[in-house]
Amino acid sequence: MDTCEVEFLAERELISITPNFDLGVLHLISGDFGPFKAGLPAEVPLWLAINLRQRRKCRIMPPIWLNVKTLEEIKERETQEKLFTKMPSEHFMEVAQLLLTAASEDIPQAGEIKVVLKDIWDSRQAKTRASCSLLLQDGGKHARVDNLTLMEINSVRPLLPHSMDMIRRLQMESSMEAQISQTQGSSFASPSQ
């Protein structure tokens, strides 16, 4: 999958906005949203929020986890745990990126947030590389990948699945050769009777 397709999926996440216009309920195929009253918060999908924000029709309220303090705590936990910890959102990276680009004035301390976010991403990427390496060395046939977000899973495609496939084929080759040499060994044994 392309990164932009992962972002496309992330854009369906719901987010709070404060509109500066009045409108009745919006009956979309994806659901009903609103009614919109200027100054009162409303929940809409991210793609809708970004569009309204770009048209200066609303302010976006950052999700509860998008602040320096919470992200620092997440980073601490992530660096201390050996396994992957659960992230506040299945699409935390995409949501953060989209908001920081389209609505950075609505997010306090945007600069610091970017730094902490990058640290979290880097630490999880390092863990990913290490676990992939371990998995392949053990002749990986399967693995559990809980708490990995879609963006992170996508970042190891196609490398990890292809490598595991390669290992499988090499194992098949070597076991076939072992079988062949076994049968050949026994047929060499018989003429010497």
Add this chain to the structure above:
Amino acid sequence: MSSMDTPSNTLQDSDLHDLGLSDDEPETATSVLNKFQTAWINEKLSPEILPYQGDYVECLMEQIKHMDNNVRKLDKRDLRSGLHALELSRIKYMLTDYLRVRLEKIEKYTYTILEAESNRSGDDLYLSEGEFQFAKDFFGNTQTALQTIALRHFPRPLASFDPAKMSVQPPMNSYVFVKAKKEVSGLIVPTHDPEEQDEELDLEENSQHILPYSSVAALVKDGTIMLI
């Protein structure tokens, strides 16, 4: 009162009622959209072609047509029409990409797909009528092209065409990332080392794994597992 003010997702369409699966509540457009998104991602990530989700595709096309008509009527109401149009283009993208991915697989694995499909019937078919026709035409055209360009110039004994030998098989053993929507017990992961036993796995609900596609193919098709 503009028709945009009526909830369009608890629809009047007979399609939605036909879609009403056995014991579930009647489908809304939103739930169809969500289920279709899963089907789309499954199709993108699976090595083989999956059963055609005709019901969902048709339902969504109806919704789009309906919405398109309504949006055209309300051009003055600037805000609404822009937002509806944006949503429509998102849904159209999902639909066209779904169909595009399937056509790519048909072009790659034509013979294998046609063979498998000829052994299926009725509700069990994997291809839509249009796709089946496309597959047959594509296969015929490829044969004609090869015949015309090369084969007829070959010496008699070599001038034959054995599609079975030339066909490309989808890599059923390739690895995929999966998420278990329900608990799964006794999933078998075959090993190729004769010294080892096949492994049997239990998957917890909502857990994520990387596994060979062949082990989970049936579960993906019945909805127990989704590809991620």
